Amino acid sequence: MSLKRGIPGVVIAGATAVLLASTAMATAAPATAAESSMQQLGAKAMPFGSVVRFQQEFSGVPVFGGQLVQTLNSVGKVVATHGKTTKKTAGQFPASDAGATATAIADVVKRSGLPATTLTAEAAKPFWFDATLGGARGDSVAVPTYQVTVHGKNLDDKWTEVVKAGTQEVLASWSEVHEAVNRDVCDANHTVVDDNSNTAVRCGTAFDVTRAEGGAESSVTDVNNVYNFFGEASDFYSKFVGTDLTGLIGADYGDGTGKALRGTVRICTANECPFANAFWDGEQMAFGEGVTTDDITGHELTHGVTQHTSGLQGGQADSINEGLSDVFGKFIGITSNDPNDTGTNRWLLGAGSSLGAIRNMKDPRSSLKAQPDMVNGPGWDTNNPDVHINDGVVNKTDYLITDGDTFNGQTVKGIGLDKAVQVWWGVENTLTPSATFKDVGEALNSSCTTLAQAGTGGITADDCTQVAGAVTATQLEQDPK
Numbered sequence: 326m327s328l329k330r331g332i333p334g335v336v337i338a339g340a341t342a343v344l345l346a347s348t349a350m351a352t353a354a355p356a357t358a359a360e361s362s363m364q365q366l367g368a369k370a371m372p373f374g375s376v377v378r379f380q381q382e383f384s385g386v387p388v389f390g391g392q393l394v395q396t397l398n399s400v401g402k403v404v405a406t407h408g409k410t411t412k413k414t415a416g417q418f419p420a421s422d423a424g425a426t427a428t429a430i431a432d433v434v435k436r437s438g439l440p441a442t443t444l445t446a447e448a449a450k451p452f453w454f455d456a457t458l459g460g461a462r463g464d465s466v467a468v469p470t471y472q473v474t475v476h477g478k479n480l481d482d483k484w485t486e487v488v489k490a491g492t493q494e495v496l497a498s499w500s501e502v503h504e505a506v507n508r509d510v511c512d513a514n515h516t517v518v519d520d521n522s523n524t525a526v527r528c529g530t531a532f533d534v535t536r537a538e539g540g541a542e543s544s545v546t547d548v549n550n551v552y553n554f555f556g557e558a559s560d561f562y563s564k565f566v567g568t569d570l571t572g573l574i575g576a577d578y579g580d581g582t583g584k585a586l587r588g589t590v591r592i593c594t595a596n597e598c599p600f601a602n603a604f605w606d607g608e609q610m611a612f613g614e615g616v617t618t619d620d621i622t623g624h625e626l627t628h629g630v631t632q633h634t635s636g637l638q639g640g641q642a643d644s645i646n647e648g649l650s651d652v653f654g655k656f657i658g659i660t661s662n663d664p665n666d667t668g669t670n671r672w673l674l675g676a677g678s679s680l681g682a683i684r685n686m687k688d689p690r691s692s693l694k695a696q697p698d699m700v701n702g703p704g705w706d707t708n709n710p711d712v713h714i715n716d717g718v719v720n721k722t723d724y725l726i727t728d729g730d731t732f733n734g735q736t737v738k739g740i741g742l743d744k745a746v747q748v749w750w751g752v753e754n755t756l757t758p759s760a761t762f763k764d765v766g767e768a769l770n771s772s773c774t775t776l777a778q779a780g781t782g783g784i785t786a787d788d789c790t791q792v793a794g795a796v797t798a799t800q801l802e803q804d805p806k
């Protein structure tokens with residue numbers, strides 16, 4: 326693919342114009358006469374600079390999934406390029422898209438069982454389609470297709486069909502409805518699991534599914550709790566930040582239940598029974614008996630979200646990772662009106678569990694294991710041996726932003742939960758894997774400013790003054806000692 330039209334200059338709001346070096350993305354020359362180009366879809370300012378997304382086109386028709394995303398630092402230098410493009414095209418678009426709609430509807434009838442008379446189709450849209458961009462094996466080559474979105478009578482009946490142009494062949498299809506949660510919960514019933522095996526707790530393979538999506542209540546309270554809390558966390562991520570939790574962090578173990586949020590309850594280890602903790606193992610959750618609460622479940626699931634967004638890992642980032650899990654776990658509990666997360670429990674984590682209230686986000690100094698409430702303040706753990714200590718600073722910052730208070734010389738007016746969720750979601754998506762506490766402070770301010778400029782959720786410049794006050798109060802601007 327040669328870049329005959331080149332890459333346009335990129336203008337970042339509030340920053341200088343950046344001309345990207347076309348050599349950064351030049352690959353092989355096209356094997357067909359169709360001319361490939363990269364069109365800029367958007368540039369997004371980030372705390373570290375910006376990200377710019379490009380769409381590959383051949384003769385003005387986009388390649389489905391053919392995108393490159395460049396990460397630029399603050400002086401406009403490209404520091405990374407991600408994404409894939411197709412190498413060549415084969416075939417041509419016919420003079421008209423006649424027949425594509427009928428083929429799409431026939432395929433939906435076949436797959437859904439709904440009568441054709443209840444289905445309607447949107448206009449066919451031309452796309453080049455290269456299956457290898459989505460992970461299929463074989464040679465990279467794009468063929469001409471039409472995408473047709475088909476609707477049924479219910480809101481959740483919506484599919485997109487990829488029809489090869491001029492044929493009745495459907496190359497791919499998918500549901501456009503993503504909010505459907507899929508849950509699998511297993512009961513280990515005190516089985517001792519091998520701590521060193523990453524498959525020992527698997528719900529669906531190591532243990533049979535006790536309660537699958539839509540299944541009847543179990544006689545085991547922990548099973549039902551986790552099933553319900555998975556639902557509440559899914560509702561939260563869908564409603565507040567438009568994210569399909571099952572799609573983002575679900576696991577498919579090939580047990581026939583598909584990609585699902587999975588959890589195994591009542592596990593034991595050789596040294597501990599009942600196991601007094603809960604964890605996210607990178608693919609699913611595991612709980613000891615009685616530690617299932619809404620905020621703990623939300624905390625663990627958010628570890629999965631972080632893994633798939635900012636990817637925080639190691640050093641200070643490990644504590645920040647814990648802090649973000651506390652923040653979103655608590656938001657999930659509060660918005661679910663869970664009694665363990667409302668009233669006097671509003672800022673306590675773990676209330677109602679067999680562990681008791683382990684952390685106090687409003688007053689981290691009075692957590693079960695005392696935590697600092699500001700960077701370099703009393704209790705600040707320089708060596709960071711326990712990732713659950715310094716995260717008290719993140720928690721205190723969340724409390725101040727959401728509810729407001731006077732602390733460390735700053736009086737902060739709370740911006741309320743709805744706005745706070747948006748600000749923290751911006752942080753979750755803009756932090757980089759090795760972020761520091763100082764980066765969290767910068768990301769909070771940057772996220773709020775970006776939201777205020779866009780007018781998202783009614784967030785205003787005054788709200789960002791409050792966020793900045795909270796950042797100052799918890800000394801996130803300081804380099805940690």
Ligand SMILES: [Zn+2]
Pocket residue numbers: 624625628647650
């Ligand atoms: Zn954690």
